[in-house]
Every structure is written in C-alpha cells, then in structure tokens.
Amino acid sequence: MRLRTFKKGHPGLYSVIVGVIILAVGMIIAWQRYSVEEQERVREVSKVLEIIEQRIEETINESYSAALLLALTVGDNGEVRNFEKIASNLVKNHKSVDVLELVPDGVIEYVYPLEGNESVLGYDILNDPKTRQEVLLAEESNFIYFAGPLELKQGGLAVIGRIPVYVEDELWGFSAVILYMETLIKRSGINDYADRFHFQLSKINPNTGKEEFFLPEEDPIKYKISDTLDLPEGDWKLSGTYVGPNYALYNYYVLIGVSIFLSILISYFFYGILRQPEELRSKLEERTRELFESKEEFRKNSELLQSVLESPKRLSIFSLDKNYRYLAFNTYHEQSINDTMTTKSIRIGDSIFDSLNESSRSVLKECYDRAFNGESFEQELELLDRNGDLMYWQNWFSPIYKNDGEVMGITVISNEITSRIMMEKELEKKENRHKALITHSPICIHEINLEGELISINDAGLRMFGIEDINDFLGITYPQLLGEEQSVGVLKLFDEALEGKDSEFEFEVNERNFISSFVPIFNENKEVIRVMGMTQDITERKKNAETIERSLQEKTTLLSEIHHRVKNNLAIVSGLLELQKNELNDERLSEYLDQSIGRIISIAMVHELMYQTHDLSSVNVRSYLEMLLDAIGSTMQAGGNDNVQFEMDIAEYKLNINEAIPIGLMLNELVTNSFKYAFTDQPDKKILVSVKGVGDEVTITYRDNGSGFPEGVDFNTPRNLGLTLVHAQLQQLDATYQAETENGFYLQFTFTIKGIGPHSSFG
Structure with a gap:
C-alpha cells in the first residue's frame, strides 16, 4: 500500500480521514478474529464428540461380544451349563460389563453377580408394560437389541442389551448384558472433558414418544453441536457445548480499543507531519505503510487456526469342536476365509485347517489348544494369506463347556487389524x-x-x-x-x-x-x-x-526480508509440529498434525516464491502450483501411491498473496484427499489441475479418476476439517463452484480478482 503525497492545506481533514480508515480496518480485523475463534470452539466440540462417540460404541460392541458368548451356555436341550464359571470369566475379561443375565421364557432366572441383584430373580419382563415392548423388539429383530437407559428393578440407571436365544428353532429366552450408566459414562471419557465441555445424552422413549435426558441438565445451556449414535435399538443423541473461558469477546474488545488508540495516535502524528517539510512527510508514509503491512500479517496469521466414527467393527465369529471341525460360523468369517485363505466354500463339519496354509496352522493350533484346556484369552496374531502377504488379527479365544464341566469346543472372535x-x-x-x-x-x-x-x-x-x-x-x-x-x-x-x-x-x-x-x-x-x-x-x-x-535500503529489500522471515518462521512451526507429533501415540492426532504441516508448507511456498522474485507484489501461479503439487506428490507417493500421474494445464500469470494462499490450501486438501481415499486398485491413476484466466475472472479445475466420495458424504455439507477448510477458502475468494463426486471427483470454481493488497495481473 502506498499513501499519496498530500498537498499543503487541510491537514486536519486529512488526519481525520486517516484515523477513520485505521479504525475501520482495526474493527474489521477484530471482528474476523472473533468469528474465527468462535468457529474454532464449534470445531473443537465436534472433535470431542467424535472421540466420545467412538468410546461409547467400542463399549457397546464389547458388551455385545459378552452377551453372544453367554448365549452359548444354553445347550441344545435348553439346559444352562456352567453359567457361574463362564459369566465370571466374561465379566472379568469384559471391563464394560456390570451384570449378565439369562432370561428363559422372559423370566430372569440366572444373574451374575448375584449379590445385590437378588431382587430381579423371577422378574417376568414380558408381562411388565415398562419392558415388554423393548423385549418384543429384541425378539422380532432376531439380533441384539439395547434398551434404555432405564431404571433397574434392583436400583440404578443402566443400558440393557438382549439377544434372543433359540433352541431347535424355538425361542428359548434371552441372553442379557447390563451396563450401568456410571460405567458407560466413565468409559466414554465424558468426565475427562468436564472442565471445558458440557454434554447431554438423550433418547426418544419408545413407550411415551418423548425425549428423555440421562445426564445432569444445565439450563439454559444450548447445545451447539449434537450427533447421533448408531446403535441397534435406534438413535441416541449425544450433544455438547463449550463452557470453558471465552477469550474471544475479551480479545475483540482489546483489539477495538487498540484500533481506537492507534487511530487517534496516528491521526495526531499525521496532523503534525503534514505541517512539516517533505522529508518528514515521506517518513510518515513509510511508517504508515509498515503499520498496515503488520496488521495484514497479523490477520493472515490469525486465520491459520488448527481445527469418529466408524460403524461397529466387523467381527469374524466361529466355533470348533475338539477335532478342529466347524460347529458354527458367521457370514463375515466365511467371507474372510474366502478372501484371504482359500477359494473353496467352507461348511459345518469341515476342518478349519483345510482352509489354512502350513505356517498359519501351527500358530493357530497352539492357540486353539490353550482354549481347549479351559483358558480364555486375547492374542494378536501374524498370519500369511494364500498370496504370502502378512495379515494381522486380534483374537479372543473362549472354551465351550458341557453340563459336566468338560470342554466340548471353543469359540473364536477375530478382528482384522492389518x-x-x-x-x-x-x-x-x-x-x-x-x-x-x-x-x-x-x-x-x-x-x-x-x-x-x-x-x-x-x-x-x-x-x-x-x-x-x-x-x-x-x-x-x-x-x-x-x-x-x-x-x-x-x-x-x-x-x-x-x-x-x-x-x-x-x-x-x-x-x-x-x-x-x-x-x-x-x-x-x-x-x-x-x-x-x-x-x-x-x-x-x-x-x-x-x-x-x-x-x-529501499522498501523492496525490506519487503523481501519480511517474506523471508515469514517463510523461515513457518518452516520452524512446521518442524516443531513434526517434533511434537513424534511425542504422540494417537494415530488420529498424528494425521491431523500431518494435515496441518501440509497446509503450512503450501503457505510457506508462496512466501518463498515472493522472496525469490524481484516483483514482490505478486507470485507466479504456474511456478507456485507446479512446486506445490510436486512437493505433495513426492510426499504422498512415498507412502505407497507411486503411480499417480499429474496433468497440469496452468496459464502463466500472477496473483497477489491474498489469492495465491487460499488456492494453495485448497489444492493441498484436494490432492491429499485423492491420494488417501480416491485411488483403489485401478492401474491408471490421474489428477488434472487446470488454471485459466479471462480478463479479471480466473477459473480453476480439479479432477481425479478415483472412486469418488463414499455414500452418505456430501461435498456441499462439510462434516470434516478438510472439506470445511475447502469451503472456507472458496468463501474467502468469493468464488462460485460446481462439484461432482460420483465416478471420480470434479471441482471447478471461478473467482474475480479483487484489488486487496498488491493487484493481480496476467503475464
């Protein structure tokens, strides 16, 4: 920015105009910073909700495994075998389970632990209007159904999961697992965030049709973020809001105060300088320019703010007799065996070793024998598939007992963790x-x-x-x-x-x-x-x-030094994030840090090009994007996608830094997303980037030939940080866009060059 040299006369009017401009710029910066900090709070709540949802679903899945194993104690004749022993092992090995029950004909006859739960023995849940509807839902679903949270007969608030048990194709009763709300809340980690967040868990009561709340209500808190838990009995809603100290408003008022002070101060000095010789007026222009550049740099740095869950895990479940022959298996186990070990179909009575290679047989036989000896345990195994590739499995082994206590077989639950x-x-x-x-x-x-x-x-x-x-x-x-x-x-x-x-x-x-x-x-x-x-x-x-x-030295050298220092500082920040990532054990957080590092590098490259060129008011977009895409491609191809081809059709022209940085951030997000999720097994992997300009309008096209967005993900409704950042940059450019997410991904957006900072020009 360059101030005009004012003629003598009317110094008061000129100084007032300058003061008003500075005050307006300061108020805009203050409001933008306030808005960004408020948005960051919303994103932070969303991240915490994802973590809590993941922990709740993991707890429910573990309880489902316990209920399934408990159902195996019911024999073919309807008799319950070794209930106390098996239930004791299940409660011991499944930390989320508080109480286990067997409910023949809808009447609770078996409870573990019995102490404190004696009052429920003989309780007919089918004839109680409070529980009958949800029990019938479990029977109709022919799958596990989680009821509640509800008040227990023996006292306390809990979630109850029931699995219908059939003997000779007739309903014998139910296998039930109880999770106290205290256990569910503790394992969800809600209390870990109580100092900064408030949460509420609610559900529509199937009997009354009204929404019920199960955590302490803190009216008048309004929950800005909510999500739905995907559980077998329907939708639970987990809501949350940030209740920690709010510094955004305080910072807003501070910046307003600073802007008022600076506008008055600079107006006063401007008034005095206008009355001085031309040399003093020239110095004032230089100082004012530096002030505006500092404010612009502060605004850019303020915008660099950092910002689960998959469905229940697929489990391979099967049972073997003492001759290692199949007693039962689920569809996912059959699919896993056919996909990884053998092309032959497996049947009840087949030996499991017929489907395994020699190296896998010896490893698994040792584990099976431990379970046949009455041991229940968990173990991770490294196996070879039929192609000789390594696979990793997390396994739970448990014996099956006869009425006399003798082991008659084993049950194995496996989860691929390759x-x-x-x-x-x-x-x-x-x-x-x-x-x-x-x-x-x-x-x-x-x-x-x-x-x-x-x-x-x-x-x-x-x-x-x-x-x-x-x-x-x-x-x-x-x-x-x-x-x-x-x-x-x-x-x-x-x-x-x-x-x-x-x-x-x-x-x-x-x-x-x-x-x-x-x-x-x-x-x-x-x-x-x-x-x-x-x-x-x-x-x-x-x-x-x-x-x-x-x-x-002249102002060009000073501006070059600014770009050099910004680039160095961004490099140091990137290095510090890399070092901090090495201290983390959380893969998800490490992934977030990798994404942040990529965004910082895309910004740093703009300053690097500005520093290396003589024209410090603009950046050559072709050089910038070629260098950026080459850096991203080299990094991602080192991770395994080594045959992705870039097709670039980029016109050679210049844009200012306010337009180059959002473009770089968007392309960083899009290319990274294509490498990580778009390409599967196709041999011809391509990414097209096209940049064209007509007059003051610039059109940028991005396309990959990958698999497109998964079902349920809408580009126009961002639900993750990457898409949110892309939409934020589109808004900053005031761009119009069109996107297609099927049969590959396609995004084209157009924006008009604006006169903010150094002007853009085609070259």
Whole structure:
C-alpha cells in the first residue's frame, strides 16, 4: 500500500480521514478474529464428540461380544451349563460389563453377580408394560437389541442389551448384558472433558414418544453441536457445548480499543507531519505503510487456526469342536476365509485347517489348544494369506463347556487389524526419518534435562561449538559451555521453558553471534520432561542486518526480508509440529498434525516464491502450483501411491498473496484427499489441475479418476476439517463452484480478482 503525497492545506481533514480508515480496518480485523475463534470452539466440540462417540460404541460392541458368548451356555436341550464359571470369566475379561443375565421364557432366572441383584430373580419382563415392548423388539429383530437407559428393578440407571436365544428353532429366552450408566459414562471419557465441555445424552422413549435426558441438565445451556449414535435399538443423541473461558469477546474488545488508540495516535502524528517539510512527510508514509503491512500479517496469521466414527467393527465369529471341525460360523468369517485363505466354500463339519496354509496352522493350533484346556484369552496374531502377504488379527479365544464341566469346543472372535499395524510400522519409519533429519540438520539441535544438563546434540551442533567428541558435550551445563556471564540470560530463559513457555535468545561466543530457541517437550500428562534447543549461527545475518539498518535500503529489500522471515518462521512451526507429533501415540492426532504441516508448507511456498522474485507484489501461479503439487506428490507417493500421474494445464500469470494462499490450501486438501481415499486398485491413476484466466475472472479445475466420495458424504455439507477448510477458502475468494463426486471427483470454481493488497495481473 502506498499513501499519496498530500498537498499543503487541510491537514486536519486529512488526519481525520486517516484515523477513520485505521479504525475501520482495526474493527474489521477484530471482528474476523472473533468469528474465527468462535468457529474454532464449534470445531473443537465436534472433535470431542467424535472421540466420545467412538468410546461409547467400542463399549457397546464389547458388551455385545459378552452377551453372544453367554448365549452359548444354553445347550441344545435348553439346559444352562456352567453359567457361574463362564459369566465370571466374561465379566472379568469384559471391563464394560456390570451384570449378565439369562432370561428363559422372559423370566430372569440366572444373574451374575448375584449379590445385590437378588431382587430381579423371577422378574417376568414380558408381562411388565415398562419392558415388554423393548423385549418384543429384541425378539422380532432376531439380533441384539439395547434398551434404555432405564431404571433397574434392583436400583440404578443402566443400558440393557438382549439377544434372543433359540433352541431347535424355538425361542428359548434371552441372553442379557447390563451396563450401568456410571460405567458407560466413565468409559466414554465424558468426565475427562468436564472442565471445558458440557454434554447431554438423550433418547426418544419408545413407550411415551418423548425425549428423555440421562445426564445432569444445565439450563439454559444450548447445545451447539449434537450427533447421533448408531446403535441397534435406534438413535441416541449425544450433544455438547463449550463452557470453558471465552477469550474471544475479551480479545475483540482489546483489539477495538487498540484500533481506537492507534487511530487517534496516528491521526495526531499525521496532523503534525503534514505541517512539516517533505522529508518528514515521506517518513510518515513509510511508517504508515509498515503499520498496515503488520496488521495484514497479523490477520493472515490469525486465520491459520488448527481445527469418529466408524460403524461397529466387523467381527469374524466361529466355533470348533475338539477335532478342529466347524460347529458354527458367521457370514463375515466365511467371507474372510474366502478372501484371504482359500477359494473353496467352507461348511459345518469341515476342518478349519483345510482352509489354512502350513505356517498359519501351527500358530493357530497352539492357540486353539490353550482354549481347549479351559483358558480364555486375547492374542494378536501374524498370519500369511494364500498370496504370502502378512495379515494381522486380534483374537479372543473362549472354551465351550458341557453340563459336566468338560470342554466340548471353543469359540473364536477375530478382528482384522492389518491396516492399523501397517500404519504403526509406517509411523515408526517416519519417526526414524525424522530422527535422521534432526541428526543431519544444518541447525544445531540439542536437548536438556530438567537439571539443566545437555543430554543430546546433532552433528551440526558439534561443528558449531567445535566439539570433536560428543562425550565431551553430554552431561555439561550452560555455564560450562558458554561461561558464567553469557549463561545468565540463557538460564533465565531455560527456566521459562521449564514452566511450559517457548523462548528465544541471542548470545555471543568467540566473537560469533548465535540465536537459540527453547521449546518445552511434554509427556502425556502435559508435564515438561525435557527442553529442546535449536541454535543457529547468525553472525553473517546479524552483520547484514546491521548493514541494512545503517544504509536504509529501499522498501523492496525490506519487503523481501519480511517474506523471508515469514517463510523461515513457518518452516520452524512446521518442524516443531513434526517434533511434537513424534511425542504422540494417537494415530488420529498424528494425521491431523500431518494435515496441518501440509497446509503450512503450501503457505510457506508462496512466501518463498515472493522472496525469490524481484516483483514482490505478486507470485507466479504456474511456478507456485507446479512446486506445490510436486512437493505433495513426492510426499504422498512415498507412502505407497507411486503411480499417480499429474496433468497440469496452468496459464502463466500472477496473483497477489491474498489469492495465491487460499488456492494453495485448497489444492493441498484436494490432492491429499485423492491420494488417501480416491485411488483403489485401478492401474491408471490421474489428477488434472487446470488454471485459466479471462480478463479479471480466473477459473480453476480439479479432477481425479478415483472412486469418488463414499455414500452418505456430501461435498456441499462439510462434516470434516478438510472439506470445511475447502469451503472456507472458496468463501474467502468469493468464488462460485460446481462439484461432482460420483465416478471420480470434479471441482471447478471461478473467482474475480479483487484489488486487496498488491493487484493481480496476467503475464
């Protein structure tokens, strides 16, 4: 931005105009920041709800497994065998289960544990109007049906899952599992977020048709986010809202106050400067330009804000007799065997070993024999499929008893976890690569323990301090390394890092200047366990900075330095996110960090191009997008998609930074999504990116030949961070768009170049 040189006269009017403009810009920035922070709260609630939903569904699935195994105690003659023993093992091995029941002919006759539940023995649930309807629903569904939450006869609020049990094709009764609401809430993790969120769990009562609430109601809280749990008995609704401290409004008023103060202050100085010679007026123009650029940079940085669940797990369930022959199996087990082990159909009475290769037989036989010896246990197994590829399975083994207590067979429940294991191994490879990057980084990277002793350093650090043997470095302190005088300020900032604060400082050793950053490293309990330091030799940079300050280089050099510093800062942020990700064990959070790193890199590339070109007011979109797509493609193809072809038809023209960054962020999201989800087994994988411009209108087209969006996902109704970010950038560009999500993905959007900041021009 460049201010015009005002002629003499009317200095008061000009100063008032400048003050009003600054106040208006400040109020716009304040409102945008307030809106972004409020939206972040909504996204944060949505993330927490996804986590709680996943935990609730995992608890319900575990209870379903227990109810299914309990039903196996009913023999072909309708007699119940070894109820106490099996129920005891099930309660012990299924932490979410509180009570197990067998209900022959609708009357509760078997309860474990009996203590505290004696009052329900003999209770006829079919003749009680309060329970009859839901019991009949369980019978009609011929599957497990979860009723409740409801008040138990023996006291307490609980969820009850019932499975109909048939003997010789006639209804014998029900196998039931009870989860107290205290257990369900504890395992859901709701209390872990009670300091910042309030939740409510509700359901439509099938008897009354009214919505009932099962968590303490805190009126007048309005739940901004709600979701529906997909459970066998129907829809439960889990709602939540953020109730922690709201700093958004406080920050809004602070920014308004700052804007008012700055508008008055600058108007006052502007009035005085207009009355001074031309030299003073020129300096005012320079200062005002810097102020507007700082505000614009603040707005951009404020926009860089960071932002489950799959259906019940598919389980392979089957039973074997003591000769390893099938007694029963479900459809998913048959499908799994045919997909991975054999092309032959399996039947009741077949030996399971006929479908397995030699290596898998020996591993599984050992587990089967343990179960035949009366042991119930869980074990992860590594098996080879018929093509020789590794597969990983999580298995639960449990014996089946006769009336006399003798083991007559076993039941096995299996869940394929190959994808999870492979992702864990891939994560381990990435961690090793990150360690190698640190080791060979040109920046000195070292770690300090809580006692202030240096415990690690990379090769660049050894060279920087002239240390040949790393053992001469390990265990020493900063006073020993830098001297008492230089270490005073360093130790002060180190103490701040121990308090969880990031810090940065400069120091001098042997007439060379260095800059160091202290970053605290936290454990899972958010406790500082060590501090990481990054040190750069800035001797030459400091000399150049002093030279620049003395010579007052032209504004082009200053703007270039700004882009350079922004790019470096974004690189440091990206590096810190990579290091923080290495401390996490949660794959989902690591994936979120990877996505954030990609977005930061797409922004940093804009500043890199701005820095490398002589024209600092615009960026060459063709160079930017080719470099960005090449970087994303290289990263994603290293993960396994090594045959994806890019087809680029990009016109060579220039846009300002306000238009280039949203385009880069959108393409980063779209390309990453195509690599991760669009391509399956087709050999010809292509991504097309086209950029055309006519006059002031720019049209960008993105297309892949993948599988398209899965059923139930609507591009126009974003429900995840990626699609939300794409829609946010479309809104920022004020673009019109059209999208197709079947037979591949297609998105075309058009926007008009606006005169905000440096103007765009085709070249």
